[in-house]
Amino acid sequence: MSAQRGTRSPVGKNASGPLRCAQRLLRRRFALPMVLAALTVILISSPLSAQVSFEDIRKGPGADWLTYAGDYASQRHSPLKQIDVANVRRLVPKWTYHVESSRRLETTPLVYDGVMYITGTNEVQALDARTGRRIWIYDDDRAMRQGVNRGVALLGNRVFFVTSDAHLVALDRRTGGVLWQTGYAPAAKGYGASSAPLALKDRVIVGVSGGDGGIRGFVAAFSAATGEELWRYWTVPLRGQPGSESWGGFPADYAGGATWMSGSYDPELNLLYWQTGNPWPDLYGKPRGGDNLYTDAIVALDADTGKLKWYFQFTPHDTHDWDAQSIPVLVDMDFQGRRRKLLLHPNRNGFFYVLDRTDGQFLRATPFVEKLNWASGIDREGRPIVLPNTDPTPAGNLVCPSKRGAANWNSPAFDPATGLLYVPSLEQCDIYTTQESVPEPGKGLDGGGADEIPSDPGQFYLRAIDPQTGKRRWQYPMTGPTTMWAGALSTAGGIVFFGDDDGQLVALDARSGRYLWHYNMGQTLTASPITFSIAGNQYVSIAAGSDIFTFGLFQSAQDAAASSLGTRNTLPPRSVVRGY
Amino acid sequence: MCDSLLSDSMRFVLVTLCMASCVALAQRRNRDLTPNPLAGNPEAIAAGQKLFVSACGGCHGLNAEGGRGPNLADGRLIRRSSARTLFNVVKQGVPGSDMPAFPLPDEKIWQLLAYVRSLSAPAIESPPPGDVDAGRTLFFGKAGCSGCHMIFGQGGFLGPDLSNAGEAHALKQLRAALLDPKSRSTEGYVGVTVVTKSGEKITGVARNHTNYSIQLVDASGNLHLLSTGELRNVIWHDGSIMPGDYATRLTPVEIDNLLAFLSRQTVRPIETKTAMTRNYR
Numbered sequence: 001m002s003a004q005r006g007t008r009s010p011v012g013k014n015a016s017g018p019l020r021c022a023q024r025l026l027r028r029r030f031a032l033p034m035v036l037a038a039l040t041v042i043l044i045s046s047p048l049s050a051q052v053s054f055e056d057i058r059k060g061p062g063a064d065w066l067t068y069a070g071d072y073a074s075q076r077h078s079p080l081k082q083i084d085v086a087n088v089r090r091l092v093p094k095w096t097y098h099v100e101s102s103r104r105l106e107t108t109p110l111v112y113d114g115v116m117y118i119t120g121t122n123e124v125q126a127l128d129a130r131t132g133r134r135i136w137i138y139d140d141d142r143a144m145r146q147g148v149n150r151g152v153a154l155l156g157n158r159v160f161f162v163t164s165d166a167h168l169v170a171l172d173r174r175t176g177g178v179l180w181q182t183g184y185a186p187a188a189k190g191y192g193a194s195s196a197p198l199a200l201k202d203r204v205i206v207g208v209s210g211g212d213g214g215i216r217g218f219v220a221a222f223s224a225a226t227g228e229e230l231w232r233y234w235t236v237p238l239r240g241q242p243g244s245e246s247w248g249g250f251p252a253d254y255a256g257g258a259t260w261m262s263g264s265y266d267p268e269l270n271l272l273y274w275q276t277g278n279p280w281p282d283l284y285g286k287p288r289g290g291d292n293l294y295t296d297a298i299v300a301l302d303a304d305t306g307k308l309k310w311y312f313q314f315t316p317h318d319t320h321d322w323d324a325q326s327i328p329v330l331v332d333m334d335f336q337g338r339r340r341k342l343l344l345h346p347n348r349n350g351f352f353y354v355l356d357r358t359d360g361q362f363l364r365a366t367p368f369v370e371k372l373n374w375a376s377g378i379d380r381e382g383r384p385i386v387l388p389n390t391d392p393t394p395a396g397n398l399v400c401p402s403k404r405g406a407a408n409w410n411s412p413a414f415d416p417a418t419g420l421l422y423v424p425s426l427e428q429c430d431i432y433t434t435q436e437s438v439p440e441p442g443k444g445l446d447g448g449g450a451d452e453i454p455s456d457p458g459q460f461y462l463r464a465i466d467p468q469t470g471k472r473r474w475q476y477p478m479t480g481p482t483t484m485w486a487g488a489l490s491t492a493g494g495i496v497f498f499g500d501d502d503g504q505l506v507a508l509d510a511r512s513g514r515y516l517w518h519y520n521m522g523q524t525l526t527a528s529p530i531t532f533s534i535a536g537n538q539y540v541s542i543a544a545g546s547d548i549f550t551f552g553l554f555q556s557a558q559d560a561a562a563s564s565l566g567t568r569n570t571l572p573p574r575s576v577v578r579g580y
Numbered sequence: 581m582c583d584s585l586l587s588d589s590m591r592f593v594l595v596t597l598c599m600a601s602c603v604a605l606a607q608r609r610n611r612d613l614t615p616n617p618l619a620g621n622p623e624a625i626a627a628g629q630k631l632f633v634s635a636c637g638g639c640h641g642l643n644a645e646g647g648r649g650p651n652l653a654d655g656r657l658i659r660r661s662s663a664r665t666l667f668n669v670v671k672q673g674v675p676g677s678d679m680p681a682f683p684l685p686d687e688k689i690w691q692l693l694a695y696v697r698s699l700s701a702p703a704i705e706s707p708p709p710g711d712v713d714a715g716r717t718l719f720f721g722k723a724g725c726s727g728c729h730m731i732f733g734q735g736g737f738l739g740p741d742l743s744n745a746g747e748a749h750a751l752k753q754l755r756a757a758l759l760d761p762k763s764r765s766t767e768g769y770v771g772v773t774v775v776t777k778s779g780e781k782i783t784g785v786a787r788n789h790t791n792y793s794i795q796l797v798d799a800s801g802n803l804h805l806l807s808t809g810e811l812r813n814v815i816w817h818d819g820s821i822m823p824g825d826y827a828t829r830l831t832p833v834e835i836d837n838l839l840a841f842l843s844r845q846t847v848r849p850i851e852t853k854t855a856m857t858r859n860y861r
Contacts, residue, residue, distance in 0.1 A: 114805045128805045131793040135803065136768075141659045142747060142848050169847075172733060174801045177741030179733040181847045 050113055052154040054201050058267050063533040065111045068151050068196035069411060070489075070530070072265040073330035076413035077490045078531045082538035083553060084493035088507045088517045090554045094539065095132030097548040099125070104526050105543035106485065108151040108196065108411075111532040115173070116541070118548055119149040119196075122163045126176060130534050132550060136176035140169065144187045148526075150262070150409075151196035153204060155224050160204045162193035168206055168222055180227035184208075190215045190442035195262045198272075200303060203230055211258025211277040211323070214441030219259050219274050219299075221306060231306030235259060235276045235294050248289030254441035255288065256280035257295040261409050264328045266341070269358060271309055272301045273330070273343060277323035281447025283392045283434045284319070291316035296324045298345065300360060310360030312382065314347045319391050320374070320399060320432060321446070322348040325409045329421060330357060331467065344467050346412060346423045348405025351378055354467055366470030368407070368463060371400035371427045392432035392448050400429035402458065403450035411487030411528045413496060415510050420464040420473055422488045422496045422510075428458025458482045460501045464513060474513035478502070487528025489540075497540060499525035505542055505549070521549050616663040618690040619697060628695025631688060639678070644699055648678065653699040654753075666693050703754055703843035704746035708836065715841025718834055723826070725838075731845060737801035738785050738821065739769060745845040754842050758835065761822035771817030772796060776810055785821065 052066055060071035061078045070076045083091060099105060102120040110117045116129040122143040126135040140163050147164035154160075158179060159171040165187035170179040185191035185208050192209040199205075203221045211217055217235040222228065235257030237243040247255065256279045263274035276299060279285075279292040297313040315322045329344040335354070343357035350372040351365040362382030375384040390399050404426060412423040430450035439445035452458070460478040465471070478501040486499025496510045500518075503525055507517040523545025531540045541550040618624035633642055639649035650657055658666070670689045673681035682689070719725045720734065728739035735742075745754060757764050773783040774794060784798035794814070796804040808814070823829070830838065 113803075115803060128788070128793060128795050130805065130807070131790075133788045133790065133793055133795055135787045135795045135797075135805075140847070167848075172730070172741075172801075174797060174803055175730065175737055175741055177730045177733070178743040178847045 051156045052112055054155070054199075057155075057199070061532075064113070065109070065530045065532050066154055067110070067198065068108050068153070068262045069264070069327055072198075072200070072267060074264040074327045074411070075329055075331070075416070075490075076411055076488065076528065076530075077415055077492075079492045080531050080533055080538045081491065081493040082533070082536075083491065083495065083531075083540065085495060085509055085516060087553060088493070088495055091507070091517055091519070091540070091551045092554045093519065094130075094550045094552045096550075097127055097132040097134070099546055099548065102546040104148060104524075105546060105548070106148045106150045106194075106526045107543050107548075108528055109530055109541050109543070109548060110152055110154055111530070111541075112154055112173075114534055116548075117152045117154065117159055117173070118543065119151055119161055121146050121149060124152055124159060124161050124171060124176065126159075126173070127548070129532065129539070129550070132548070138169075138171050138176040138178070140167070143167070145192050147192055147209070148194050149196075150194060150527075153197040153199035155199035155204070158224060160197045160199060160224070162195065162197060162206055164192055164194065166191045166193040166208055168197065168204065168227065170204075170224070170227060182222065182227040182229075184220055184222070184229070185210075185215075185218075188442075190444070193260075195260055198262050198265065199224060200265055200267070203303075205263070205272060205274075205303075207259025207261065207263075207274065209258050209260035211256040211260065211280060212282055212321070212446045213444040214254035214256065214280045214439075215258065216253050216255055217257035217259050217276060217295075219263070219272070219301065219306070221303070233299070233301055233306040233308065235297075235299065237293065243293035246290035246293040248287070250288040250292075254280055255292070255295070256282075258323070260323075261325045261327060264330050264343075265303065266330055266357060269341070270303050271357070272303050273328040273357065274299050274301060275324045275326070275328065277325065278318050278321045280441070281435070281438055281445070282319075282321040283432060283446060283448025283450070284436070284438065285317055285391065286436075287438050288317070292318065296322055296349075298324060298328055298343070298355075298360075300357070312353075312355055312360045312362065314345075314351070314353065314384075315349045316383065319434070320349070320401075321403045321450070322401075322405055323408075324348065326407045326423075327409070327411055328357075329412060329414050331414055331416075333419065333467070335363065335468065342467065344412075344414065344421055346407035346421070346425070346465070348401065348408060349374070349384070350401045350406040351375075351384070352421075352423070352465055352470055353378075353382070354470070364470055368423060368465055368470075368472070369401060369425055369427050371429050371458075372406070373398075373400045373429075392434035392450075394434060394436060396431040396433045396451075398429055398453070399432050401426065402428035402430040402452065403432070404428065408485065410485045410526075413488040413490040413498075415490035415496065417492065417494070418464075418490075418510050419466065419468065420510065421467055422490060422498070423463050423465055424487060424498060425461045425463045425475075426458055426482065427461065428482060429453060429456070452482075460484065462488065462496070462498050462500075462506075462508070462513075464496075464510075476506075476508055476513050476515075484525045485527075486525035486542075489529040489531060491531055497529045497531075497542075499527065499529065499542060499544070501525075503544065505529060505540070505544075505551070519549075519551065521545070521547070523547065614662075614664045614667075616667075616690050616693050616697070618687075618694045619663070621694060624691045624694040625698045626695075628691035628693070628698075631692055632695055635682060635684075636692070644696060652696050653750075658696060658700050663693060666696075700750055702747045703749055703751040703839075704846050706751070707746065707843040708751060708840055710833075710836040710838075710840025712837070712841050712844055714834075715837035715839070718830070718838050719841055723830060723834070723838060724823075728821070736799065737797055738799055742842060742845055744847045745842045747846045747848065751839065751843055754839055757822070758838065758842075759827045761820045761824055764820070764822075766820045769820070769822075771821040773815045773817075774804075774806060774811050775813040775815075776806075777812050779812075782806075 107119045116127040123139040143163040145164035152161045166185040169181045190210045190213040220232040221230040236252045236255040258277035279295040296315040300309045343355040352368040354363040365378035374390040434448035462476040464473040480501025484501040488498040521544035527543035529542040641647040644652040726735035728736040788795040
């Protein structure tokens with residue numbers, strides 16, 4: 001039985017030249033009876049490969065996990081419920097896959113049709129998702145940078161990823177062969193890339209990193225078929241363009257506003273919601289007088305044209321490196337008496353925001369951390385009420401949240417059943433210092449520093465926030481060295497899974513926050529978990545350090561035999577084959 | 581914050597690029613802050629080979645293709661490391677591994693590295709003469725390569741993708757793969773037919789397998805992810821499915837043309853200054 005779930009239909013009649021050629025070759029090389037039988041299979045019952053369609057991704061996760069944050073709304077919520085509150089204690093490791101030469105995997109695996117796609121530094125690997133055995137690897141050892149990567153996008157029979165030096169690459173999902181590759185930002189000018197692309201309709205959307213060294217950020221769309229650039233939206237306006245008055249004449253070329261995380265998408269409105277990063281120099285704000293549009297914001301872009309529909313800036317004139325990188329979570333719910341299309345966003349600056357995503361209207365912001373001393377609140381227009389003496393100084397100024405922020409790129413999850421947003425939250429302050437001159441752009445210099453306080457390193461919590469009130473429903477305090485970057489996942493089994501600050505995958509009751517299960521993977525976590533199902537068995541996976549861990553429910557020997565997995569069946573000897 | 585993680589490598593790249601703009605084509609991809617002063621020097625390579633056989637061959641194999649120590653001739657390991665990193669590996673060893681320190685004079689180490697690098701120098705850096713267009717015609721036509729191999733999405737599924745053949749392999753390796761496929765590893769491309777318990781027969785290549793599972797791709801590009809518990813029989817094909825008769829099937833001129841074509845296949849064409857900045861504004 002094949003793991004293939006595609007429609008079976010005869011392909012022999014339409015076999016292309018190369019296919020006929022390959023069939024001839026196999027015919028020549030195999031014993032005749034075998035070949036006849038094999039060709040019968042190929043010609044009559046060979047499955048046409050199923051393909052990932054825009055509609056498949058739009059439907060949201062089911063058995064598969066098809067896009068970085070689960071669905072376009074970035075809820076990271078799965079309808080799978082085989083693993084539930086009652087049986088999660090029977091969760092056991094099913095396989096571990098080691099990614100050679102990796103140290104800090106940030107990848108969110110995607111799963112389609114029994115295959116898992118993961119990324120490391122400038123590489124993509126396809127694994128058999130039931131067994132963790134590698135099917136193919138694509139490795140770009142010519143990339144000019146060696147950075148982290150957060151995953152692939154899937155569309156049709158294609159796998160898309162970005163290299164650390166900002167090349168977008170399209171691979172054949174069956175072989176890992178290259179279909180096209182295009183460099184979209186010059187590494188020589190300080191650009192990089194690290195996020196999973198977002199695939200929709202006929203296109204692939206990407207962003208750039210490098211905002212801490214003085215680049216000009218942008219979001220760009222490429223044709224999935226050809227790699228042709230369709231549009232590019234710059235996050236910092238040029239002189240004379242709307243918004244340029246917010247820069248005090250500072251040159252746009254170095255102004256920052258990087259786009260180093262995947263965004264979200266509303267297919268009904270056809271709007272992309274993309275996060276923008278800090279203005280540059282990060283901690284030295286004097287030369288860039290004004291609000292510094294459109295940094296530290298969410299920009300809503302028409303997915304067809306890249307035109308700005310609206311924007312909302314969280315931290316005007318930022319001097320604390322508070323990129324708005326937490327992925328926007330799109331939720332439709334009754335809010336303040338009427339049905340609304342909401343955008344939920346816990347920001348690095350310590351406030352949790354609720355916006356109307358049709359027009360960007362500010363609805364409410366509430367603090368979701370206690371260590372917050374830079375603003376007394378958010379006013380009616382959504383603007384922070386900044387307290388005096390909270391800028392970095394040459395001697396150092398203690399400000400909360402820390403530079404890492406109260407929330408960062410590690411994903412929250414939203415459970416429609418509980419109506420709660422689960423946010424990995426960091427209670428931490430830093431001593432912020434600043435230089436008094438603009439550093440040279442393109443050199444990775446950010447104009448200051450932020451040091452943790454050794455005697456008070458801070459603490460991570462998983463917090464369940466009710467978007468209706470902005471209040472915390474429950475929280476789960478973590479122990480650990482505040483070095484993790486792990487996100488959350490919620491499931492219809494009533495569970496919220498998340499990576500903790502001690503290298504453990506943890507399961508909590510999504511309603512109450514009650515502890516259910518954990519497993520120690522022994523490595524610092526810098527990724528978010530996913531869940532998927534193959535042949536009726538639900539799995540949970542997460543990247544940890546340099547390995548991918550996959551869990552499923554414990555099966556008795558009897559159950560295992562019935563499903564034929566785990567049956568010992570040694571293969572015939574192959575001593576004649578070279579290379580093993 | 582995450583961007584700042586990259587800042588070291590960014591600085592590194594910037595310096596490299598400044599240097600790269602004024603050095604020859606063959607060095608255009610050099611990422612090293614301290615390049616090997618003897619890189620590409622024929623005398624140094626010869627001296628390095630001699631030294632390699634006596635000092636390194638015991639573990640890495642006399643032809644550097646691996647043994648107790650890793651294969652140093654297939655490119656991946658060597659190309660991912662800078663000259664300075666490799667230099668330190670030789671000089672200081674690798675703590676916690678079997679690799680001891682070799683406190684040789686610096687010049688000897690650079691000779692060794694010049695030799696090791698020469699083994700995996702990509703074919704594209706010194707592509708052989710030949711008619712590239714004629715080679716392309718052969719690849720997609722008479723020679724039948726595209727029946728199994730793909731280049732930028734054109735071709736078959738059973739053999740390795742060759743879109744990056746000129747970058748990923750030395751000319752010597754390409755020649756050997758074409759003319760003497762038995763000399764090359766077939767790992768990930770072994771021909772196999774499996775019979776499932778329901779009697780279905782599937783033929784293709786095993787991209788991977790253990791006693792418990794097989795990951796098979798068939799000639800139509802379908803992946804079959806099978807548990808061996810689901811199978812009645814597995815029949816392995818003897819040797820590589822790559823035809824072994826190209827040395828006689830093609831003329832010497834055709835072989836040269838095919839190698840000229842393959843040597844120029846790259847997923848990262850040379851980025852001229854114009855191309856690099858094309859989309860910047």
